[in-house]
Amino acid sequence: MTREFEHYQGCRNRDPENCGACALTDLRQSKPNYEGWPLAYMENGRTVPAKWREAFYDEFKSTDNPAYAANLRATLAKHGVRFTESKRGVTERIYAVD
Numbered sequence: 001m002t003r004e005f006e007h008y009q010g011c012r013n014r015d016p017e018n019c020g021a022c023a024l025t026d027l028r029q030s031k032p033n034y035e036g037w038p039l040a041y042m043e044n045g046r047t048v049p050a051k052w053r054e055a056f057y058d059e060f061k062s063t064d065n066p067a068y069a070a071n072l073r074a075t076l077a078k079h080g081v082r083f084t085e086s087k088r089g090v091t092e093r094i095y096a097v098d
Contacts, residue, residue: 004040031055036068042075047082056081060097073097 007013007021016022016033023034024041031052034040038059041048048056062069073096080093 004034005044005046027051031058038072038081039075042079042081045079047084050084053083056083057097 011019016026080095
């Protein structure tokens with residue numbers, strides 16, 4: 001486990017520009033304002049909000065950094081990912097992308 005989801009002392013959960021935990025959990029954004037955010041979610045066993053499902057899969061399409069995309073796939077295979085909802089209304093863990 002890593003500490004990306006811990007707020008800095010005095011943060012008060014309102015500082016997505018300077019606090020990694022805020023950036024990773026602020027649902028007002030179309031996706032987290034945090035580089036490598038899918039890795040943080042998978043490595044920490046956190047459930048990705050349904051709102052960010054498409055943004056999560058878009059990260060795998062990275063053509064400018066093939067090593068990052070390969071690391072995402074390897075981490076997904078190792079840890080899997082969960083989203084807050086699925087088509088069946090059940091949280092499911094996914095271990096691969098097409």
